[in-house]
Amino acid sequence: MNDTLSIVLSAAFQICVVLLAAPFITGVIKKTKARMQNRKGAGLLQPYSDLVKLLKKEVILSSSASWIFRVTPYIVFTSMLVIALLIPTLAVPVPLHWIGDIITIVYLLALGRFFVALAGLDVASAFGGIGSSREMSISSIVEPAMMLAIVASAVTAGSTDLSVIVASLVTSPVTLVHPAHMLAFVGLFIVMLAETGRIPVDNPETHLELTMIHEAMILEYSGRYLAFIEWASQMKLFLFLALLSNMFFPVGIAASLQPGALIIGAAALIAKVVVLAVAVAVIESTNAKLRLFRVPELLMVAFILSLLALILYFIIGG
């Protein structure tokens, strides 16, 4: 019984960390980008104020929208919460790791994306359709690259369970400097940029119809619905950065569910994610957005790197 209680409590703690830290990371990226452009920029806590403001506003619904449009924000938000329970963030093994492995996570991401793309078509505007079409096209080339990058890391652990993968890295840190592991990191990093809609794939700050992808799909959202979708995107970015940091630098991650260890784990996680967030901001500031039809080439790079990683495993051995 005590075990069950500690599992439930630590799972709840994990969700809370992800929920509350995600807007902060977005704030860090925005602040860094502002500093790099010689601007002062909004405060680090600005994303929280934005969310609160949106949550308080009334919702404006399109007259052509159906119930799909209304349930989508909840599906997107909830599926991200479930993913937050499955990705090793604070401790390994994650308390509920047996509920889903990495393949489950990939398809849970697809669940959210499926509904957002439908919501884009639901409002009967051309922008929604443009966004849905682009999002689904890009995601269809992201997914093979993502699967290979993950498989490259899963091969040595002999399991697609993320907790098992991270735990095996903690016990044999030599694998971390394996060239294949490093290649897989670069592959997964590119996939992360595409999947979370960052430059050079998509620009989260533009509403220019020629270039926008994710923003086009959610153009008709307002009020609390928009808040949920924005928050879910922030969590997605946070979770991808957490996954990258713990799969490739599993330092400080808790080995037990003791409160002290969990708090150290949370502090280590946020520190690592902030470093990666700054890296994302630097990439966004120094690169231009790619033309839509150049994006497949970038993802092909990620795909080839992951394939090379796999072949390296076979040649040098794990």
Place this chain on the structure above:
Amino acid sequence: MFSFQVDYLSAFFLLVVSILGCAVSLYSIGYTNQFTQFKKTGLFLFLYNLLLVSLICLVTASNAVLFLIMWEVMALLNYLLIVNEHESASTRRAGFLYITMTHIGTAFLVAMFLTLYSYGHSFDFIAMKAAAGTMPAAVRSLVFLCALVGFGVKAGIMPLHIWLPEAHPAAPSNVSALMSGVVIKTGIYGIVRVVFDLLGPNPVEWWGILVLAVAVVSAVLGVLYALMEHDLKRLLAYHSVENIGIILMGVGGSLCFSSLGHPTLAALALTAGLFHVLNHAIFKGLLFLGAGSVNQTTHTRNIEDLGGLIKKLPWTAAFFLVGAAAISALPPLNGFASEWLTFQALLFGFNVSDLALKLAIPVTVALLALTGALAAACFVKAFGITFLGVARSNHAENASESPLTMIVSMGFLAVLCIGIGIAPGTVLSLLDPVTNAFFNVHIGSGAALNSGTLSIQQGAGTSSSPFFIALLLVGLVAVPIAIATAVGGRIRRRIAMTWACGLEKIEPQMQYTATGFSKPIRMIFANIVRARHEIEVENETSPYFRQTIRYELKTESIFHNFLYRPLTRGVLKAAHTLRKLQTGHLQTYLAYIFITLILLLVFAR
């Protein structure tokens, strides 16, 4: 001679036939009643019921002669059902293509069974199986190839699929559902029956690699061609090709593992493939029935003319959405469970020390991921353009919901999609004796089967629990609701028009089209789908004032261009040359007879 036997494999396929047969029959009550096209409803339903009987006899036949008779009966009944609307020339052509292709397949099957007969000296499956060990390796491989081609035509594997996207849409929708759901699965049944059962337990490795290659090509090209379609039923038909590919990934993986001496992995891979057989039957049946309901009320299959149907056909839309999510392998539906198992089974190929397999596996896994993502894109298009937005034509504007029996039968299949999705273990426990008969292992030793959790104990162990994911997805909705209520109070809604860039009102034509939706994918995969478009502009006086613009887009099948067209051309040419023998002179024919007689006297005394 005419003996039936129900073993576990037959029983499983009987289950597949029965579930879909049950739903489609119920659906047919409402469908044939209203459909004006059915002038001879009695005859149609007679043929339909006979088709069900032939399916049941086919999967239970334990004798090659009976099997072939049932195979032909099924093929002919199918033909008669396809050409139900024989007034249209395209339907007749589709029927002709179907009957030609299916007989090419049957020819290979006859050759295959005769080869097996020459070793077993009996048409009984048991005798054939007993004699499999005495066959030389080359003959076994020949039998395997005949089975792959013969059954592959029916299953719709690429490049033998060409009849499928023509025949399935031409048939009435209840028949399409049965064809895509069950009839093409008899091809899979045949492959499993012959390759795993009759040929005994030692396959050769290249068989598996070949099946994997065919599977990958069918899956990826199937879904790409589906994306290019905006005829709802053709789109679904191409998805059948894709899903046969996914099923064969499990079958091919199983053959590889079995040949390399890993019976547990082989059992796991075959389980994944067979599980997908049932799942595909359910969700594809559901989708075809949904398409039938749409077709019946709007009289069009072109999704460019539809839109906004979710408000006119709320039940059909909801059930179609369940089917669309299931075929896109979204958790916690049944498509996810079987694709997850397929992924897991394939990934274990890394632990097998065999170079060919190690190279084949990453490619297969990556392309399975590509297939899944493209399928999701395609069903966002199919559902989004058909059911969401606003109506693009009067047909869609005046659509109304289907009769109760049709809704109930779709609801039954949708509930099964969800039920099997969250309790996959119930079906997997039915599959355990099937694979046990072939490999003599229990998948329980490789995968634990709680009813709600998929778990694999090979290696370090992995698991996924669709049941708990469903529970969490439903339970955690409380979090956003609680946050929103705490911060913003009760929800306040206002209905307004979609922003039309400053114009007064939004027009249906402003919506994205299905062709536009798939444009980026058409460009990314331009080398494969080969789109050809023509634009014709008619100007009145100056190029600035255009009278009409005509735009035509065609996607060409590489198989038509590079395989079938040269083939038919060759056959026609050969026939033309042979026609010179037919001079029409009586003397010449007498000479032929005389020459033949002499040759026979010389050689066949």
